[in-house]
Amino acid sequence: MSDFATLADAIASREFWQIVALSLSVSLSASAAATVLGLPLGAALAIWRFPGRGAIVVGANALLGLPPVVVGLALYLVLSHSGPLGGLGLLFTPAAMAVAQAVLALPIVTALAHRAALDCWIAYGDALLDLGASKRRAVPAIIAMARAPMLTAALAGFGRTVSEVGAIIIVGGNIAGYTRTMTTAIVLETDMGNLPLALGLGLVLIGLTTMICAGAFVLTGRSNE
Numbered sequence: 001m002s003d004f005a006t007l008a009d010a011i012a013s014r015e016f017w018q019i020v021a022l023s024l025s026v027s028l029s030a031s032a033a034a035t036v037l038g039l040p041l042g043a044a045l046a047i048w049r050f051p052g053r054g055a056i057v058v059g060a061n062a063l064l065g066l067p068p069v070v071v072g073l074a075l076y077l078v079l080s081h082s083g084p085l086g087g088l089g090l091l092f093t094p095a096a097m098a099v100a101q102a103v104l105a106l107p108i109v110t111a112l113a114h115r116a117a118l119d120c121w122i123a124y125g126d127a128l129l130d131l132g133a134s135k136r137r138a139v140p141a142i143i144a145m146a147r148a149p150m151l152t153a154a155l156a157g158f159g160r161t162v163s164e165v166g167a168i169i170i171v172g173g174n175i176a177g178y179t180r181t182m183t184t185a186i187v188l189e190t191d192m193g194n195l196p197l198a199l200g201l202g203l204v205l206i207g208l209t210t211m212i213c214a215g216a217f218v219l220t221g222r223s224n225e
Helices: 002-012 016-047 053-065 068-079 092-132 136-146 147-162 165-170 180-190 196-224
Strands: none
Touching: 002 016, 002 165, 002 196, 016 092, 016 136, 016 180, 016 196, 053 092, 053 147, 068 092, 068 165, 092 147, 092 165, 136 147, 136 180, 147 180, 147 196, 180 196
């Protein structure tokens, strides 16, 4: 009973919900950026043929397993005071964390969108061109026609961002009340032995991702009826 009460106190604390809010803000911003860039890029790679296209497709798929700590280190060097973008003052801020998450999510969204768009373009591309659509105008049409797998690509990107730890610790610093997210707080609180807070954050993280994915699945199912 005391353990339950301690867990309830941790969930009711202001610090707990500040961490949750920051996590959602950073992860949703990063996944939105990856989606806005990745879906059109994946569709364009399916529609256009140009020198180097194959290398880009291979690269996007190869970067699906991009190590987060390497991304974090690279961004740290770029955003540090001695780096080329050090003057922006982004290091150890939520913005730097969102950039790191977006970099990790972009190859996932692009690769999955390309696969979905390629199947759709093979099936309907000639019909779209016969109807007078240019390849540029076909990009949003293909995205709309393959909306279910495109949504899956966006959700995969969100799953990557919301579960990220390594890169955002390096560029965010895990600063209490400023850059501490659910994943980084879970690591810290577990190391400190504060298991109720870590467990509470873990439950919320699982609950949020499950609800978002389930809701998107339901909406996609209704749109296909």
